[in-house]
Amino acid sequence: MPKEFSRSKRVGDLIQRELAGLIQRQLHETAVGMVTISTTDVSPDLKNATIYVTCIGNTMGTDQVVAKLNEHIGEFRHVLSKSLTMRSIPRLHFEYDHTLERANRLTALIDSLHTEKSTSKHD
Numbered sequence: 001m002p003k004e005f006s007r008s009k010r011v012g013d014l015i016q017r018e019l020a021g022l023i024q025r026q027l028h029e030t031a032v033g034m035v036t037i038s039t040t041d042v043s044p045d046l047k048n049a050t051i052y053v054t055c056i057g058n059t060m061g062t063d064q065v066v067a068k069l070n071e072h073i074g075e076f077r078h079v080l081s082k083s084l085t086m087r088s089i090p091r092l093h094f095e096y097d098h099t100l101e102r103a104n105r106l107t108a109l110i111d112s113l114h115t116e117k118s119t120s121k122h123d
Contacts, residue, residue, distance in 0.1 A: 012040035014084065015049055015092075022079055026072060033058030035065065038097040042090055049090035052097035062096045069094040 016037050023035050034056045042049045055065045073092045080089045 006044075008042040008044050008046060011046055011086070011090070012042040012049065015042070015080065015090070016040040016051070018080055018083055019051060019076060022076060023069070026075060026079075027068065033065075035069070038099065046086075046088075047090055049092050051092060051094050052099075053094055054097050054100055066094050066096050 016039075019040075020037050023037075027035070035058075036054045036056070037051055038054055039052045040049055041052070051069075053066065053069065055062055058065055060068075070093070073094075076092060077089050
């Protein structure tokens with residue numbers, strides 16, 4: 001039996017796909033670098049959407065990139081309203097996704113424990 005997805009999950013996926021290209025087109029001349037949308041959480045009532053982003057190759061800080069994206073929310077919602085067949089477009093809010101940094105930190109900790117363990121066996 002296929003797994004059922006909630007409506008908010010389907011709307012989140014749709015918004016994520018549309019915003020991915022839209023962000024690159026709208027902000028291609030700025031110094032935001034490559035912005036990737038990692039996840040999109042849409043509230044059950046479909047009125048709010050939090051978009052989690054990661055940045056690669058940017059010349060500004062992550063807080064500045066998120067602020068720049070949040071400055072363009074009106075434009076993004078306007079374009080989404082034209083391309084999506086929804087009654088209303090959720091209010092958008094961008095946040096930086098710290099998951100990759102946490103994963104790298106945990107991997108480094110595990111690696112350091114592994115090297116400590118192997119060096120103590122050789123002593």
